[in-house]
Amino acid sequence: MVATVRRSGWLRGGRRGAAAAVLAWVCAQAAHALPSFDEVKGSFRPSDTVLRSREGEELQRLRTDASVRRGQWVALADVSPALREALVRSEDQRFYAHSGVDWHAVSAAAWANLWHQRTRGASTITMQLAGLLDDDWRAGPGGRTLAQKVGQGVAAQRLEQSWRKDQILEAYLNLVPFRGEIVGLDALSRSLFGKAAQGLDAREAAIAAALVRAPNARAEQVARRACTVLQALQPQGAGQSGSARQGMPPSAARSEVQANPQSVCAGLDAYTAAMLQRRAWDASAGVAPHFMRYLLRTLRAQPAGRAAAQEQGTAVPVPVPTPAPLPTELRSSLRAGLQRFAVQTLTQQLRELQGRGVEDGAVLVLDNASGEVLAWVGSSGTLSQAAEVDGVQALRQPGSTLKPFLYAQALAENRLTAASLLDDAPTAIATPGGLYVPQNYDRRFRGWVSVRTALAASLNVPAVRTLVLVSPDAFHQQLRTLGLPLRESGGYYGYSLALGSPEVSLLQLTQAYRTLALGGRTGPLRLQPAAKAPQAASLQRVLDGRAAFIVGDILSDGNARAPTFGTDSVLATRFWTAVKTGTSKDMRDNWALGWSQRYTVGVWVGNASGAAMHEVSGSSGAAPIWAALMGYLHAHEPSRAPAPPPGLRRVAVRFAGPGEPAPEPARAEWFIAGTEQAVFAIDKGACSEDGERTRGQKGLKHSTPMPCGPAAQATARITAPAPGSIIALDPDIPPARQRLQLHAAGPGSARLQWRLDGKPLGRGARLSWLPWPGRHVLQLADAQGRVLDELRFEVRGAGVRAGP
Template sequence: MRSLSRLFLIMSLLVAWTAAWGEPFPSFEQVQQQTQSSDQIILDRSGQLLQRQRTQWLWQRGDWLRLDQISPALLRLLLHAEDQRFYEHAGVDWYAVLGSAWSSLWGQRLRGTSTLSMQLVDLLGLGSGRRNGPRSLTAKWEQARLAQQLEKRWTKAQILEAYVNLAPFKGELVGVDAMARVLWQKEARALNYAESALAVAMLPSPNASLSVLKARSCVLWRGVQPQADCEAYAWSYQQALARSGQPAWGNPQLAPHWGRWVGALVKTPIVKSSIDKTTQQQVQALIHKHLLDLRHSHVQDAAVVVLENISGQVVAYVGASAVSTASQYDHVQALRQAGSTLKPFLYALAFAQKRITPASLLADTAAQFSTPYGLYIPQNYDEQFMGWISARVALASSLNIPAVRVLAQVEVASFQRLLQQMGFSLPYAEDYYGLGLALGGVEVSLWQLSQAYRALANNGQWTPACLQADGCAHQAKPLLPATATWLVQHILSDNMARALTFGLDSPLHTPFWSAVKTGTSKDMRDNWAVGFSQHYTVGVWVGNTDGSAMHDVSGVSGAAPIWHEVMQWLHRDVASEAPVMPAGVVCQTIQYRHHDEPSRQECFLQGTEQAVIESVMIATPPRISAPTAGAHYAWDPDIPVTQQRIRFAVKGVEALPIVWRINQRLVSHDAIFYWEPNQFGRLQIDLLHADTHQILDTIFISIQE
């Protein structure tokens, strides 16, 4: 009786069939455009595929494929399994419906009646959709009506194409492209009958067990090829299903760090970036080669950025080596100690303020500077002193103490402000950084450094880097005068001036015009080489992700060889000429008196030129050389007083009159004298100008009774 009622209801619904459906219906083109891949596609500047990266984590979908991009075997098996009269019906297979009704009448198991068009209605989200459990007759009726409307608006080829691109397969895999590239690690057009059978077997229940899928796929395969050897593919099926969580085959990984970074900034499905694919691959190969050379020096990683000077476009961006133990970490954006890489900006500022010239003599001698946190005693890299040295040689040869003396004149606040304008993150007050800022006592990224050096290449004009191939329209910010930056360019390209530290035959020297600066952080934890030619700015970092020290590797031996070869590659077909000297700069022959540097042609800001250099441009203030700051003394009453005197001495006074003061009491006008302690506890020792009583230096010692 129940079966007769069901049959009567089915026949009543068929009689009441209404073809009209007034709700909006999507076109095939709309569905195709709105069906997004789970990957963001990063192209290079010429439109070549550079990187695919996952941005959607609820499901994994590849590209939308045309029917001619899909295996004919898969399409044949799909129609055989799901809709054998697909090309004959108009959305509803009435033979299947009647067959199901007949089975119901006799109490037999109901046959499947859903056509591909009806299933596609659900995949498109049309109507009320399917809920948990069996579909009600009302919902089935709605699905059937929508399938008929779909058939009126779309062609059969469009329906079949949309189905295979929207159908869920295994786990998170949606669409035939993702299924083929993940499970079978090949294109969908290359699937054979055995592989296609497993794919179609997943459609009724994507997460069925291996045994169920193997049995179902064998039935499907033998349905079209009766002699199929199912057992021969049993192991292959097991391996395919085990790959369900692996990356898709055929997705290039040429710029993973760049892809993640630019993809987060440019939130579009397809990004046509500024990267040049060929240069990117060449830089990766050069990094790999040089890291192999450095593998015995505990060097594990490197990063490189290449920028075009004029456009600001990023030509190459390699955040880590492919063989690194932390290959996913982006060292281009990582903050590391700057080393000597900030010195060019300091000297440019000093030139602009006319505090020094490239010919100025600076003292490369032992020095100590009073700071709010105590004495600061800088050292050179080789712990040697050169005495008086010109600013040109001091910058080109990267001497530390002259740079600190220059910063003392420029002032930390002024230098910090310039660095902030150039994109460096220096969020704390100036006394936090102190004079150590001259030697890179701050953390910077390779990205920040490369952009700042590009500003030097562009005569002090700073603009943000351009990430997209179509170019950017950024307004330039003039941060330094062209005259001062030209002097720095001239110095950093002077191979003779840097010979004192690096020799004449170093990786910093190129057969074309270029300017470059190296840097090495404390304990050799970071190597830098950043420089520019007429056309490109190249920044290189070498080190270890965990911050561990390298073994006897400096900027010139670690990062500089990579910088040199990248520059050589960039200029394999293009020349690099020296920048034109701007108005406001004059060059003339100079000579030194009482100094070892030979006569030479030197350049100055107009109005600061000198033919004869006789004295230092920055006066070195007197400093207390004895006693040692922070020294602790113990008074012994059993030892004669004359044997317990403390030596006081000063250096750098020359003809300057001085006076000593201990705990606010004046004690001596002599540059060297011996003091018999008559005060105990913590003592403040001041060195004063004898006429003005201006404090020249201060230290603290303690004497215990």
Template sequence: MQVTSRRLIQITQKFWRRLNHSRRGKVILALLLMCLAVRLMPYFAPIRATDIQQNQLALQFSDRNGLPLGTLLTRDQEHTAVVPLNQVSPQFIQAILAAEDSSFYHHGALDLKAIARAIKEAIHAKRIVSGASTVTMQLARMLDPVPRNLSGKLQEIWLAWRLAAGMNKDEILAAYINRLPMGGNIYGVEAAARTYFSIPAQDLNVAQASLLAAIPNNPTYFDPLAHWQRLKQRQKYVLNRMVEDGYINSALAERAYTEKVVFQSRQRGIIAAPHFLFWLASQQSTPEGEGQIRTTIDRPLQQFVEAQVQQVLASLSANNVHDAAALVIDNRTGEVLAYVGSPNYFDEAKLGRNDGVQALRQPGSTLKPFVYELALAKGVIRPNAILADVPAHYAIPGAKLYSPTDYTQKFQGPVRVRVALANSLNIPAVRVLEKVGVPAFLEHLRQLGFEHLNQTPEYYGLGLTLGSGEVSLWELAKAYVTMARQGETASLVSTISQTSNSKPQTPNPNPITWQLIIDMLSDNHARATAFGVDSVLHLPFPTAVKTGTSSNFRDTWTVGFTTDYTVATWVGNFTGEPMRQVSGVTGAAPLWNRIMLHLHEHHEPENFPSPQGLVQLPICAISGLKPTPDCASVVQEYFYPADKIAYENPQPGGLSAEYDEWLAKQQPATFNTSNLRIISPNNGDLFLLYPGEQTSQKLEFKLIGKTAEAVEWRLNGEKLAMDTAKSLFWQIRPGNWTLEVKSKNSSDRVSFQVQLSKSKSTRRGFSIVNSQVNHSSP
């Protein structure tokens, strides 16, 4: 027996000596060492919990008064709520482990027994019967999705080893359940519990937990809102596994399966302002603990604006209009009170997730007020200046001749600054920009907050004032808030904490130019040529407003304010498809009108302040100078005190040569027309009748046009005369008046107002405060 044992030892020693000296033996030994090295390598590159920390806990949003808006956390448009493991229902932890990895706490990154079993079953069935992915491997796949092939599986295993090397089991499980895909764009058990059941994850019962644990296996196939019966079958599997693992008994599993559980729509996780919540979440720094964010949103106002967006779009659907956005700001604080990015965030088929408040679009004419303000501030133009609305041509290097035109394709000749801005005339705005300089204007816009105008001045050219750049509704609203605050800049505020931490703003020491622009934009009669005297822009309280329409009618804008609020609206199509017969006043303006009326339903805003230190003087509407007896239209306009000397001593002169082409085209239309046309008063004129002069003053009605027949004159429907004369004198008296003339083949009509002045005139009679040139019949 001893000989045999000694012989066996000798044989064994001889075998190992041969193995060590043979090439094959060295190869086997090298392979063993390599496998050991590979298995140890993850410990030299471990992934720790802090390395994959999501950094965001569940954010609960409320409005300014504490009313809930929604609970979510989002990155890349995904609802993701993150909670610690101890804030998750034990029933859910048991359910997810039973369904996905029942021996999670008893194996490493890989479950070798499960792998062996899966291989054996696949060989026997000649197909893959069951998987062997552990929770750690699934987490690896969530962190770094790879193709489902051999190379991808090796990458997944390598990452799983690194996770196991750097994290304990609880850390891995917490990272896993906070990333679980739960249907749609819902991720994590906390987000799912709050979205589907309006409860936190720690309150889930067995029935709810087993249903949620059933979803991640195939979130599309088991979508609770689309495939309820499939989900119930998967729930039965989860409950059976929970029974097998000893978490619950059969009776409790049966009760959980038969319990009636109702899933709420995914959008119910958000009560109001979805675009605002997603945008605000992306702006938040990492909160410590569960985030409770009190926003500046006024929920009743928000829901009102959301409803108005849908109603206005419904009325414009025949005009190929499908999208809109709106923003409401408190001028005094800069707080965002309402934020609507689209008609329905949850309508993915109609691009509902697009945020029209932050999207970049061409702003049309909404930038014009800022070029006029800059020109006034630099002294390039004066408030009483006359601008030429006549054909103009600009040579642009490397491009076609630039010849701006107005929406109507017509020209008005000499126009006041007030009329040019209020009626959004293009050529005067381009002429003003030419004097100011594109670089200076671009810098001015950037100082106002237009961060996306980041190209060179040459890139935008003179078209910048007509909207050749791209801006957001957010940027426009911010700039108009600065205007409403008379040049005092302010950041837009979205949370109450920002409001409480904001520093008091220093008033603008020189607000005069802003006050002039506000006065012009709030002058309803000044914009009568383009919009009429009773458009949706005319509200029963003081408002300053500007519309804009981009090229090819792809975007319409209306931005305006009272002393209290700024409202910015956009109407168009996210696809960029043109609208049909829709402009700023017919697209975005009705929405702006509804919001403004609602804001001031119970509170009328204060009047805008008059420009400080300026004086109003009568001027000739054609020359901008002190009226002469030959002046047909006298209007009131503001003057700087320093300009009064020049006003009292005007230099003689007529229209300059730049008007020659325009004048030549006016002659046939004005004096040789066969159509009747009222040339005095002008449509939209406002006459001031001074105290003591009511009974002694008459207004001359004038018309032109060839007709051999008698002309019928009517005022507010009452017949005044039937005469062949081209003029008629009328005893002036206060009121709103519509003058009509009619012959057999032609007619014309204008509207004007007469008001009693509150102060005694320095000149006898009455004066025209505002005058337009618009003789087309409505």
């Protein structure tokens, strides 16, 4: 070998020049400006984002970086003394003595390599930190090159010159990879041991130190290494370690370590295996997971305007191609106490309803003036089999909760007044698909009622009659203006639009009710606290303010809702509120929405799967939650009725009928100026030449002519069902709830006889019949068996056949 070198003297000189060039390049690379400790700490980003309430309390923690698992930055003073000593003894015993490079370890490693012996290696904690801070010095698949090793040593010495020892150790503990995706001490402590870093004992500290050396080793290898670390932590008699000489705090773990090395590691194998399989740190924890996800999606969609979003709290997304990093903490508009109370109240109510097939619910609370979201509960959590589904955004059928907007439109268009009379009686409306026969929730009809009673008591037939006046297409357009983007056209939904057949979300519906609270105006929702209160001029008018006031006055009238809910229902509050409940087809969705002077509260109860509930009505499902939330909000805050806007008049009215009792008692009623009148009477209509008439208000005609004059007084007639009706049975509704009501009017009603398909069916003016499929002939006969009236109708669908 020596001869070869001498034969190529010029080569030896060339190699020296090349080595010098490499060293010069390495030193230049390491000489570039290293980051300061404050820069490293400031650029540290946890893998989780924390959501805080408007008061600053932590409400939710959510993992937002799927590539790595980092916790919060942990100060060295908050690290377990056992771990600090275990790490130094395991990785760098002369950490407090060297200046970045441990030359004793370097010489020992060189000597061991010369004799092909295994050794610990010469990499110090400072050198490892340099590799974590600069990718140039990180080991590749085949280890570090000579240039990388030299550069890493130079960078370590420069770190020692500008950083303190405690800063180096603190940064290392927060940046070092431990196992798999876990990086940093906080993530390790919470994931594997389920505690903060300051609570690690000697055994846990030894496992953590062993993972630094071999992050992805098998459990038995980690346990053996941890046992070695535990043994090294035993008391050293009068002698002190280098770390103690440098002022390291004495380890609290020393008292836990016994003198016998065998007892130190007893059970460590099983304990290590259990800890390495554990993942105690959930990806999400808190009381507002659905709200936080919605806020994050909103911010990701508008990175260009994120600064404005942080200041204004707007929820209007502005999509751009490349989103910027999100902040590690987000301040929300939520009230911490209200959010926790909403979660608790929803959970408690759903526990009480568990026996009725209910497991999901959602709550939304808005500030009327600012539009800030004060509470957002998207799920019942552990009670639900679909806890990740956000009930605030899920599309569901709103039922009767659309009626306030329908009546408001009819009032604004001067088609009706709050005192106008509507006939709550069986009716059939001809449509292109056949006859539409609406029914009330309780299958009862109340005759002539005012608009005030029809809305407050949530009667279905008067609502459908009102939609006939307004038209489905016009009402569909009004709903879209209110922020309810229905998927289909008004013609698609038809007259069922009055009863809530489309699908909307609780978020959209509560915002629409906020429009009523604001007198017909609307503005954007805010997910973060607004820097300043929005100006009234910034709100957009989408509904006549006078009509919105009258609707609110009706929905706050406990006497008007008494026919359906009674005088002492859960909807009655000791302060001013306006509220409306709703139940969708087959009790699949239950709603309660309403507002006070300052707040709008929306509640949905049902099942995310779409399964039907059992015996759950508006007053027993969502309404108790709504009432509890309103009580919490106004425990120390008054709520007064709004002042009437210009253009309204309050007039005393009375109701009368020709030779009949008044349908409702006299009262004072609100009118849009120009529509007021003092007396409302039932107009029976005039007879035509053939002795027939059509009764009701304009556009609310019966499907068949009604007899009048002497014929009406002498002959009884079938009033329900209408001739040619097609009745479709719903297989999802219990048969007992699908009885067909047969009604007759005329003299001698108590002695009337009903026949179906030629067979006796029953007696009296009213009869309830359990239908079965087929085409049927219904006859009405007097006591002597003479047929007075006859009609044909059809029943379609699966049903339960019952005898006559």
